[in-house]
Amino acid sequence: MLREIDQPLSIEEVELDELQDDEVLVEIKGAGICHTDMTAIDGTVPLPLPTVLGHEGSGVVAAVGAAVTSVAPGDHVVLSFGHCGECRICSAGRPAYCELFAPLNYFGTRLDGSVTLHGHDHGEDVHGNWFQQSSFASRAIAKATNTVKVPDDVPIELLGPLGCGIQTxxxxxxxxxxxxxxxxxxxxxxxxxxxxxxxxxxxxxxxxxxxxxxxxxxxxxxxxxxxxxxxxxxxxxxxxxxxxxxxxxxxxxxxxxxxxxxxxxxxxxxxxxxxxxxxxxxxxxxxxxxxxxxxxxxxxxxxxxIEGDSDPQQLIPELIAMHRAGRFPFDRLIETFPFERINDALAASTAGRVVKPVVVFA
Ligand SMILES: [Zn+2]
Ligand SMILES: [Zn+2]
Incomplete structure (x- = not known):
């Protein structure tokens, strides 16, 4: 959790909110570190604090909201950027330019203003919804729209970076x-x-x-x-x-x-x-x-x-297919860190020692 600009992230216990109808609860297996997380930590991108960052999450669906039909518990998924799926631009197949891109990815709340995370300290509001996932966490709430089902014969903990940096x-x-x-x-x-x-x-x-x-x-x-x-x-x-x-x-x-x-x-x-x-x-x-x-x-x-002008539901499975065919060895960019060492992973990225650090959950 980021409590103050330019400070190390803290690991704290929080409560997750009840799922809304179009939301998905994901048990996170891995989360990549992307430049945009750094711009949040150093204050280049303003955002409400405290907040949980992480926007290259991958994992296994634990539960789905009442209206979700695209994924089911047990599915392996990659989480990508938030988009409404309904505006004129999303309907034209270009969700990276969604009319609601900023509120869905940067504002730290749902569109109705509610938060998805609650701290133990007097029920403190904690901002989640960073790129509709806040996946530097063992569990994350995403939306069906930015949850991409992937095959389960590829190492799920390494796939998160396909959701942002690699896709870009x-x-x-x-x-x-x-x-x-x-x-x-x-x-x-x-x-x-x-x-x-x-x-x-x-x-x-x-x-x-x-x-x-x-x-x-x-x-x-x-x-x-x-x-x-x-x-x-x-x-x-x-x-x-x-x-x-x-x-x-x-x-x-x-x-x-x-x-x-x-x-x-x-x-x-x-x-x-x-x-x-x-x-x-x-x-x-x-x-x-x-x-x-x-x-x-x-x-x-x-x-x-932005985001390679990609439709993640299309491009991410395509990149995995290229990877399986040996034509897209993105795993060569990755070094994994246990989640507890997330600040070391951030430092390795800032110093340029590791191209794509991914924090993984045991
Ligand atoms: Zn849209
Ligand atoms: Zn990113």
């Missing part, structure tokens, strides 16, 4: 850039999102796959996962020029997972004409950047993307 990287390559065999792509920033993009690009047959990061271990891992050319920007005085030496007249796609102005600009500069760049890196609610309009005039597109 792979979804952006598959759904937004729509990269195809033989097309070139550059991926800037090799965290879980960027490396998932490398794997997706490899799976569809992109070439070349250019990967950019300052961490030599990440560059080596990107190579193992399918990158054909890697660049440490600290070693290149003119990175764009040097990329062009292997990719002239430019790449079909570029993917920014960093979110700073210079990196977004480099994404546009390495594109061929036309070409498509996507930016997913989040640097805070106000983040003004400067790009050259001329780069866009050359038929280039710059897209801002």
């Amino acid at each position: 990287g792979a979804g952006t390559v598959l759904n937004v850039l729509r990269a195809r065999e033989g097309e070139g792509i550059a991926i800037f920033g090799l965290g879980g999102v960027g490396l998932a993009a490398v794997m997706a690009a490899k799976a569809v047959g992109c070439a070349p796959i250019v990967a950019v990061d300052t961490n030599p271990e990440r560059l080596a891992l990107a190579t193992e996962l399918g990158a054909t050319d890697v660049f440490d920007p600290a070693r290149h005085r003119d990175l764009v020029w040097d990329v062009m030496q292997i990719a002239a007249p430019g790449l079909d796609h570029a993917f920014d997972t960093v979110g700073t102005g210079p990196v977004v600009r480099q994404c546009l500069e390495v594109l061929r004409s036309p070409g498509h760049a996507a930016t997913v890196g989040f640097q805070g609610l106000e983040n003004e950047i400067t790009i050259d309009q001329g780069h866009l005039m050359l038929g280039r597109t710059l897209s801002g993307v």
Whole structure:
């Protein structure tokens, strides 16, 4: 539980509320640590406290509300982001841009204002509903809409990251850039999102796959996962020029997972004409950047993307199928930590020691 900004998470006992009709109670087996949890802890994303974070949960359904028919107790499930499932945008199959995305994922309460968690201290209100799950917990209340049934012959405790970070990287390559065999792509920033993009690009047959990061271990891992050319920007005085030496007249796609102005600009500069760049890196609610309009005039597109523009009910089973076929080895990014060591797991992620820490429950 996060009680104060920039403080370690505490492990406390809380009571869960009764399930509402469209809710699902999940016994959590594992929960991945994603950058957005950090932005909540450090106050970049404001949210009500105390709160339970965690938004890459996976586990087994323990109980379902009266109206839930899509999953049943005993089902293995991955929890993804909250979406209403009913608005015009959800109905069009693009739930990442749900009209109720902010209240469903960030406000810490149900839409009716009630909380799902109650502290032992005088029944204190504890904010749950972080991405409709708050899965840094042994049990979590999700909605049927963001609960994705998955096969039970894959290790359930490792599947949580498919619900956010991995889905964001792979979804952006598959759904937004729509990269195809033989097309070139550059991926800037090799965290879980960027490396998932490398794997997706490899799976569809992109070439070349250019990967950019300052961490030599990440560059080596990107190579193992399918990158054909890697660049440490600290070693290149003119990175764009040097990329062009292997990719002239430019790449079909570029993917920014960093979110700073210079990196977004480099994404546009390495594109061929036309070409498509996507930016997913989040640097805070106000983040003004400067790009050259001329780069866009050359038929280039710059897209801002949430959650890979994915429909989790579709993409997550697809990624698991790719994984089973040996074409999407996302488990290579994961290191597990016992839940009691969640603060060590957070520190390992912040320090860049582990790409995707996952806390697991015995
Ligand atoms: Zn919606
Ligand atoms: Zn996330």
